[in-house]
Amino acid sequence: MSNVYLLEAKMEFLKSLRMKAYSLSTVLFPLMFYCFFGLMMGREQANGLMPMARYTLATYGAFSVMGATLFAFGVGIAVERGLGWMQVKRASPMPPAAYFLAKGVVSVAFGAIVVALLFGLGAAFGGVRMPLGQWLAMGGALVAGAIPFCALGLAIGNFAGPNSAPAMVNMIYLPMAFCGGMWIPFQFLPRGIQAIAPLLPSFHLSQIALRILGAPTQGAAATHVEALLGFTLLFAGIAWLGHAREREKMYG
Amino acid sequence: MAVAQLHAVAKNYGAIAALRGIDLTIEPGEVVSLLGPNGAGKTTAVRILLGLVQPSSGRAEVFGHPPASQYARLRRGAQLQVARVPETLRVREHIQLFSSYYEKPLPLEETLEAAGLGDIRNRLFGELSGGQKQRVLFALAICGNPGLLCLDEPTVGLDVETRRGLWARIRGYAKRGGSVLLTTHYLDEADALSHRIAVLHRGLIVAEGTPAQIKRQGASEGLEDAFLAITGNPNDVEEVA
Numbered sequence: 001m002s003n004v005y006l007l008e009a010k011m012e013f014l015k016s017l018r019m020k021a022y023s024l025s026t027v028l029f030p031l032m033f034y035c036f037f038g039l040m041m042g043r044e045q046a047n048g049l050m051p052m053a054r055y056t057l058a059t060y061g062a063f064s065v066m067g068a069t070l071f072a073f074g075v076g077i078a079v080e081r082g083l084g085w086m087q088v089k090r091a092s093p094m095p096p097a098a099y100f101l102a103k104g105v106v107s108v109a110f111g112a113i114v115v116a117l118l119f120g121l122g123a124a125f126g127g128v129r130m131p132l133g134q135w136l137a138m139g140g141a142l143v144a145g146a147i148p149f150c151a152l153g154l155a156i157g158n159f160a161g162p163n164s165a166p167a168m169v170n171m172i173y174l175p176m177a178f179c180g181g182m183w184i185p186f187q188f189l190p191r192g193i194q195a196i197a198p199l200l201p202s203f204h205l206s207q208i209a210l211r212i213l214g215a216p217t218q219g220a221a222a223t224h225v226e227a228l229l230g231f232t233l234l235f236a237g238i239a240w241l242g243h244a245r246e247r248e249k250m251y252g
Numbered sequence: 253m254a255v256a257q258l259h260a261v262a263k264n265y266g267a268i269a270a271l272r273g274i275d276l277t278i279e280p281g282e283v284v285s286l287l288g289p290n291g292a293g294k295t296t297a298v299r300i301l302l303g304l305v306q307p308s309s310g311r312a313e314v315f316g317h318p319p320a321s322q323y324a325r326l327r328r329g330a331q332l333q334v335a336r337v338p339e340t341l342r343v344r345e346h347i348q349l350f351s352s353y354y355e356k357p358l359p360l361e362e363t364l365e366a367a368g369l370g371d372i373r374n375r376l377f378g379e380l381s382g383g384q385k386q387r388v389l390f391a392l393a394i395c396g397n398p399g400l401l402c403l404d405e406p407t408v409g410l411d412v413e414t415r416r417g418l419w420a421r422i423r424g425y426a427k428r429g430g431s432v433l434l435t436t437h438y439l440d441e442a443d444a445l446s447h448r449i450a451v452l453h454r455g456l457i458v459a460e461g462t463p464a465q466i467k468r469q470g471a472s473e474g475l476e477d478a479f480l481a482i483t484g485n486p487n488d489v490e491e492v493a
Contacts, residue, residue: 004352011341011349018340018376084334088392091302091332093325093353 005098012102016110022071023110030064030114031121033183039126050215053126055185058138058209061118063182065111065146066202067173072107073153074160074169081246082162100154107153108146115142130213138212145205148228151235152201158242176202186218201231253316255280255400255431256301261310262455263296270296272455273310278400283422283432285442288452294435295333297452298404301433302330314400326355329393330402331386339378343369343388346377347395354396366421367391383414390418394425401425401432407441419445451482458482 017023038056080086089099119135122128130138153169160168177183179193180202186194197203204224211217211224256278263271271293278284286294299305300312303320314324337346344360347369351357364370367387372380377388386406393401403422407415415438422445426432436442442449443463451459451466459469459482469482 007349007352011345014345015338015340079336080338083336084332085337087304088330088332088334088337088389091304091325091328091330092350092392093322093396095353 004095005101008094008098008102009105012106013109016072016076016106022075026064026068026071026110027114027117029067030060031117033063034060034118034121037183039121050213051127053122054128054213055210055215057118057122057126057128058213058215059182059185059206061115061138061142062145062202062205062209063177064114064118065108065142066149066177066182066205068111068114069104069107069146069149070153070156070169070173071166072103072110073150074156074172075165076103077154077157078160078165079162081157082165104150107150108143111146112139112143115139134212138209141208141212142205145208145228148201148205148232148235151232151239155235155239155242158239158246176200179203181206187216198227201228204228204231254278254313255282255315256433257311257313258297258300259311259313261297261300261307261312263293263300263305264308269455271300271307274450274452274455274457276450276457278431278433280399280431281426281429282448283426283434283446285446285449286433286435286452287437287439287442287449288435289437292452293455294437294452295404298330298332298402298433298435301402302328302332326396327398328400328402329396329398330404331389331393331406332404333408334389337377337385337389340376342374342376343380343391344373346388347391350392351395354398356397357395358397363391363395366394366424368417368421383410383417386410386414386418387421390421399430401430403432403434405435405437407436407438415441453482 034056038053038060041052090096116139119139152172156165156168156172179189179197180200181189181197182202186197186203186206189197198219204227207217207219207224208221208228211221254277256276258274258276260273260275261271262269262273274293274297276284276286276297286297288294296305300307301314301319303318303324312319315327317323341349344364347360347363351360351363357363358366364373367390369384369387369391372384377385380388390403390406393403406422407418410418419441422432422434432445434442434445446463448461449463449466450457459466461469466482
């Protein structure tokens with residue numbers, strides 16, 4: 001039966017890769033942003049301590065995994081649920097976990113590929129130098145940090161309709177990236193936004209990655225990890241409510 | 253043992269009664285049609301047998317097990333009315349993935365052959381015509397070599413030629429000993445394919461028998477006339493519900 005899980009993941013990967021709207025935007029947006037804000041302004045010092053090419057590697061890395069997972073879950077599930085495909089799957093003997101695990105593994109893998117490309121750009125053109133262990137620690141933290149965004153995507157996917165889901169994901173994703181300090185270093189954000197940033201998971205993941213990088217951060221590392229755990233539980237709970245509402249409709 | 257059974261099954265959606273207590277049995281090797289106008293409760297009956305909907309009262313069984321059980325899932329195939337399936341997978345890939353869910357699936361070649369998909373196995377689902385898409389959904393229903401096939405209006409929206417082709421495939425499946433539950437509002441389809449027809453009207457089975465018996469019950473030659481005689485004027489169906 002483990003064969004089922006592998007095949008489900010393989011097909012999920014092929015499906016996502018061939019869906020240009022997903023694969024291209026997931027890969028190109030973070031790379032493009034990093035080229036503009038990280039590399040072209042590479043000589044500027046963020047916070048007077050660290051070159052932008054280095055600082056933004058952490059924040060755009062976090063931005064990449066957030067995008068890859070939010071769109072895969074938020075849009076993917078809304079579309080497949082809303083148009084009847086989930087019903088066919090649910091009537092079949094597919095292990096229910098296979099579907100969600102495949103989505104999780106594949107979207108995190110997409111995020112990891114983009115992070116690797118970003119690291120490559122940073123090392124080749126941004127002059128970013130770190131010990132191997134530090135590269136790996138930052139990559140690992142970013143990949144693990146994808147989990148709350150899988151849960152948030154699932155919550156959106158369980159509530160949104162197939163047509164409104166892409167707009168809904170964008171309305172959450174873009175403000176969250178900006179306000180969480182993923183595009184512009186936290187210190188340069190307006191006061192008001194700095195105040196609400198701790199309410200966003202994007203802020204906490206960026207802070208964890210920045211800390212590994214050795215950049216100045218806000219608050220203790222443990223707080224950020226706890227916050228992400230809390231967000232994961234919260235979003236999973238909301239996702240469960242959406243699922244229960246759907247069951248209610250079918251079983252009511 | 254019966255392949256599938258509904259005992260006094262009723263289903264309410266809020267104040268609307270979709271099914272008002274129906275009994276239905278499908279025996280091994282039998283093709284049974286649920287015939288009725290739109291809104292008669294056909295899809296609800298199928299969804300109950302697929303374990304996607306829980307009846308408000310009454311009992312449903314597939315091979316003596318609850319319809320949502322893994323035991324039932326492994327022995328059942330389904331073709332639902334689906335708006336869209338993932339379009340960026342190839343025909344062959346869709347079938348391979350679905351086959352992997354079952355314990356003893358048909359070999360890929362056999363499924364492709366039985367659904368008439370040999371020539372388009374490498375095409376992406378999104379590139380297919382309406383009739384070809386229906387054939388892929390049919391392939392997903394039969395690839396697990398199930399004992400029971402549930403087809404919810406499998407030929408709706410297809411041209412005559414494509415419909416006839418699908419009929420031949422359904423007959424081919426039944427000839428190998430599989431049971432079929434088919435819903436349709438095409439009278440000729442029920443007549444051509446089934447051993448037994450149950451006429452569903454406003455949530456009740458108002459007539460049941462072989463196609464010949466149904467015709468007799470309506471005291472008429474054609475099944476269409478019989479259907480109208482049994483269910484009354486179809487024009488007032490919408491208003492009365």
